[in-house]
Amino acid sequence: MLTDAIVSGRLKPGDRVAESVIARDLGVSRAPVREAGRLLESAGLLVSKANRGFFVRTIDSEDLDSLYELRLCIEREATARVVREGRSGEIIPTLLAQIDEMVGLSQDSQLIYQIGIDLKFHRTIVEHSGNRRFLAVFDKLASEIQACTALIERVFDEPGKVARNHYLIVDALETGDEIAAREAMDYHIGVAREAVVGHFRKLEAESGAQV
Amino acid sequence: MLTDAIVSGRLKPGDRVAESVIARDLGVSRAPVREAGRLLESAGLLVSKANRGFFVRTIDSEDLDSLYELRLCIEREATARVVREGRSGEIIPTLLAQIDEMVGLSQDSQLIYQIGIDLKFHRTIVEHSGNRRFLAVFDKLASEIQACTALIERVFDEPGKVARNHYLIVDALETGDEIAAREAMDYHIGVAREAVVGHFRKLEAESGAQV
DNA sequence: TCAAGCAAAATTGTCGACAGGCGACAATTT
DNA sequence: AAATTGTCGCCTGTCGACAATTTTGCTTGA
Structure with a gap:
């Protein structure tokens, strides 16, 4: 509206x-x-x-790094919770469908849509973690992350590869190993964090503050 | 106002x-x-x-548990960051003074004030973690926690003991061991979580929904 | 007696208007 | 020429009023 x-x-x-x-x-x-x-x-x-x-709102690389670290804390715990509460099987079909959709949207011009599905994927996990507060924080950050990412547009070189990386998380969920699941999410977000923050640092080196 | x-x-x-x-x-x-x-x-x-x-707002024990779990995620990471960034020495005097103040306020009638200092103690750590997002989330939760705790009034039997438990966190900070610091905070909040949520479950068993 | 329908009261959503505060620019002073 | 001060205009904060919606209490009928 x-x-x-x-x-x-x-x-x-x-x-x-x-x-x-x-x-x-x-x-x-x-x-x-x-x-x-x-x-x-x-x-x-x-x-x-x-x-x-x-x-x-303006945002600098330090703030963006903080954002991703916060996301990390929430999502890795949420992932562990999904396994602990035994809800993995319940959501895996949904997650796989979302990854497929992402892979299908790997064309340059559809990156914005891919970002949207990417967020949905992560939200599905947080939503089924059983912790409402996790979801509340995630939803609040989501709009920021999406807005930032939409402005940056292309941080990663190979969008298709990024989409496929999500399979690792589903694999870990399937094993039913809580620690493995946590680490899978930890790694996944860690990679994104480095890429996004690194990209932002370069932008800052060239000009001043950025969104 | x-x-x-x-x-x-x-x-x-x-x-x-x-x-x-x-x-x-x-x-x-x-x-x-x-x-x-x-x-x-x-x-x-x-x-x-x-x-x-x-x-x-109404709140149930499940939501309260989610609240404390979120707090846990934020604060244990913040504590580890304080050590990692080498800012322990800088804040330890402040933390010790706050604990002393808490111990001094252990009389029944002053529990509300003690809760206030308790929150300040935790905020000091989060504030110096170097992650602004952690602080933003903490501040948002703080008013809720304080409001809830103020209504519950006395969950713990020995308020002086609770205050002194904070020394364990400072001790861990002094060692300079990131993992030890994280675990100290983890344990500290875990104890509070069990006590508060347990108390709340009992209230729920007797009546209906509670703040 | 109880349920359903209706009307009246209360409360929120929206509107246009006025006063105070802040920033920008010009005039004055050093 | 640079800095300080005075003025102007725009914008927010606040206000009272009206319209739309919801709640409540009453009436009516079975």
Whole structure:
């Protein structure tokens, strides 16, 4: 609804988002825009300064690294929990279908969609971990990760390979070994973390702050 | 400011919090109350339903367990980071002073204050972990934990003993062993988790849902 | 007595308007 | 020329009012 209209387009990080302007553009009052702003703020896409309004969030490589480390903590524990609670078999068919879909979307032009499925894959695991708080944190980070990744677009050289890497996680789930599952997720996210943060560091070396 | 006035007092979990009522009581318009409501919502103290307004959040033992497990993931990693980044010596004096203060507040009537210092102790560690996201999540959980604990009041039999248990964490930090530090925090929170969740399960067995 | 339907009250969602605060720019001073 | 101060305009924070929706209490009928 409103949220999409705001984020969808052309906004550089650090840009100011005046609620009066948005309200005028969308032909509604400022109140609903305000609500949507708070929503996007809690989703981590905007930050608000007192008496100044909303700004598009900026992010540096250190913060991105923190983000991935947090994700790591949540997801490796969630993966272990899935095994411990004996819910692996229940979700493996879903996970395999998602990987197949990802592999099918490995064309350059469809990277954005692949990122979406990638997130769904991880969410499926967290969702079935049995820990609602894990899911809440994950969902909050998800929009940020997706937004960041969408802006970076291509960090990895071989998107198809990345998609196939998810099979390792499913394999570990199938063994029923809690520790192996945890380590599989640990490795998987660790690789992504290095790649994304490394890419970002290079961007920073060339210019200033980035989204 | 407003937030305190809303939460401070007498509200049962599940209670409805009508913004019109609050606004009348405080003699302000509904707009600022709305803002405060969103704030408390993102702090996890209220939930909002469409066209229904705000309600005081309810919590069950399973959710509380999830909360502590999440805390565990964050804090044990944060503790390990403090050691890894070589910032132990920098914060140990602060930590020791906080424990002393806690021990001094071990009287029954001051348990609420002790809980506050306890949270500060843990926050100090997370704050100096070097991971901003850890701190953000911790701060979000902190208000919830504090609110819950304040309602439970006395879960532990010997508050002084709990306070002194924090020395074990400082000891582990002093050794400079990353793994030992992680395990010390792991054990510390694990004990609290069992006690709090166990206490809550008993309450649930007697009645229905609880805060 | 109880259930269903209806009407009235209450509450949220939205609106336009006004006051105060902040940043930007110009004028003045050093 | 650089820095400080004064002014202007835009934007947020707050307000009271109206419309839409939900809840509640009452009436009506079986």
